[in-house]
Amino acid sequence: MSTSALVPFDEALTRYEPVMGLEVHVELGTATKMFCGCPTEFGAEPNTQVCPVCLGLPGALPVVNAKAVESAIRIGLALNCEIAAWCRFARKNYFYPDMPKNFQTSQYDEPIAANGWTDVEIALPDGGTQTFRVEIERAHMEEDTGKSLHVGGATGRIHGADHSLLDYNRAGIPLIEIVTRPIEVPGELAPLVARAYVNQLRDLMVALEVSDARMDQGSLRADVNLSLRPSGTIALGTRSETKNVNSFRSVERAVRFEVTRHAGILDAGGSVVQETRHFHESDGTTSAGREKSDADDYRYFPEPDLAPVAPSRSWVEELRGTLPEPPEQRRRRLRVEWDFSDIDMRDTLGAGALELVAATIDAGAAPQAARKWWLGELARRAKDDGVALEELSVTPEQVAAVQALIDTGRVNDKLARQVLKGVIAGEGTPDEVVTARGLEVVSDDGALGDAVDAAIEANPDVAQKIRDGKVQAAGALIGAVMKQMRGQADAGRVRELILEKLG
Template sequence: TVFRVEIERAHMEEDAGKLTHMGGATGRIQGADFSLVDYNRSGVPLVEIVTKPIEGAGSRAPELAKAYVAAIREIVKNLGVSDAKMERGNVRCDANVSLRPYGQKKFGTRTETKNVNSLRAVENAVRFEIQRHAAVLDSGVLITQETRHWHEDTKSTTSGRPKSDADDYRYFPEPDLVPIVTTAEWVEELRSRLPEPPAERRKRLQADWGYTDLEFRDVVNAGLLDEIEETVTAGATAAAARKWWMGEIARRAKLADVDPAALGVTPAVVVEIEKLIASGAINDKLARQVLDGVLDGEGTPAEVVEKRGLAVVSDDGALQAAIDQALAAQPDVAEKIRGGKVQAVGAIVGGVMKATRGQADAGRVRELILKTLGVEG
């Protein structure tokens, strides 16, 4: 489904500063003991883009809101306007929601949830407000037009302050700023300097990486296109980059309830872990423990391997000792293997892997087991 999002206006303003709320559990104004005011950011230019009401999304409104903010983030990053990292406040979203009965043309009373700072939070905030509006209206109470504060910990919003419509702000043209008249030639000259459009970039990356339509769609929907591209550029294969970002990193981010990009894993970390796997220093199971160490602040992947003693056991002498012990513990399985049931070797391999804390080369272990039992692989 394609939705058209029309722009009401885009205007420039200046950042008024930054508030840091101290005390409390969430770092937000609710529950804080006091707030610090940082004026160092005052005067930093901001571009505010206001959309026209987006109608007809229905139950897909939360998903659409997330997709729209992701598209804006991709555009501004592509243009070099901003790093576009929402967790750093480079891109912020004020999400407006209103409900109306089917068939009614007049919009319902809206609320505005301020400064939502992640794609996941945008989706969750819109979903919560839709459900809250519906419950309030079903109870026969009117919606209060106001700003709302999003709480990441409880996945809910609370009331902020009453909010007027734009007309009530008494906006008027700045009398000391004259209109800027542009020529068609200048506009075309600027357009010719623009970088690769996001849609064309996505087509190029999918072709370069060899992802299926489904794989690429999942990457885009997860908001991980930039992270995977940076990881591939840093030296990983496209398959490995997708495996890590869409797999283990995404899983951990979900458990931590943050976007994968905000978890703290960099493309360089993924590349280094992949190099350790390719060199045989660690296996996939150990790689997950290496990632644990990196996220715990224990250093680079190589430093984590050394500190935790996670290197793969490749010394045949040490492996043989573990194999002999496993065979002695499971003589019935050993007899089955000698009798031709080679698939039973998995049980012995499992015993060796357990004894070596998963640090053995499973392929080499299998070879040595069969050799020890005099069985052809």
């Protein structure tokens, strides 16, 4: 399908209604894998965290990770799901190079959690908000696959590559797959609802402390299912499944693009192919993967090497008592505590900065100061660098330390931006950057007095206006002094000295 066949998003919505389904895979932050004792550390040397079980060697028997089951139950409870009194694992059979067993141990018709919901609030273009309920079909346990690295091609994909390398460290990592029921919302809001839902799940996983939910490292990945149907009809259209989308922005873009692509096919009298799609970060498009199999094609059958899981009701209720404050409730509470306006909170959420702002406040910064840095200077830096805000090489604690330098008068706002630049460049802590770069504000009356005298001498007309009572003219002399001292003068003390010298 060429890009010339795409239909503009707004035009597509005049004839079609999008229906979405989202499948979010969450890697659990357990110390060991789902069915063996191998460690789960991210970034280890390839194939150093494997054993006969996760490599699928003959005779190796799996054992269920109890912590993963606990995490699955807590996730299910947080999503208002029913927790099964009895469930079991199944084998999902298909060949894929990074699936060492040639089947995935998952759950099929007996998931550990089902029939849930979560409410998602989105910011509307007019500045208001609207809440939508997303129904959860199931949240089930499974294991992750290994990772393929295709070498020699231009795209990093298998097509055109010279050869492929396989790293099985990730094979067997515990996963929870959270599957929604069809999401039907006003078409123009569908991309925003998809983004907000995945964002909320990410916040929930972090709050539950079951995963670091790092989309950039693949510990939270979203599959975007989308179909179109003619406006006013009921039957669902054929869906596509855009796999492993790894940022909130990309989830939104994937929905938008697939709407335009499906509409182009349908307008031309064609039929949408049920298939997986690859999302391309560079231009927000998708490309065909493989035709999507149905459940029957996977030949599911109960896993014979694992006993069923039967969590007691008392244990489930005990875990319910460990749940944190729901994200949407927490956001409302924080908005009041921080004295943020609705727009302040909306913009903070929209920038994906809520947790960064919260951590900066917890480290000692005032709420508005924390928000100013993350949504201002740091957001601009992230955009310039082409990275997500949380990927910047600066921590909330360091941002709070920079603000403390301002609060104590050691630096001003302008110098603080240079301090942050040094921290991000890896030059050390904020204090170390101030010392190494010589950025501390000058408040010594001797040095300031000399600079003020020079500014008065160079600007006699301005000085005379101040003598005549036009105090606001002092700003021009303050600016001259700041320029002379490379922005490192204490502006408040400079003003005092100017007014003293000019009566």
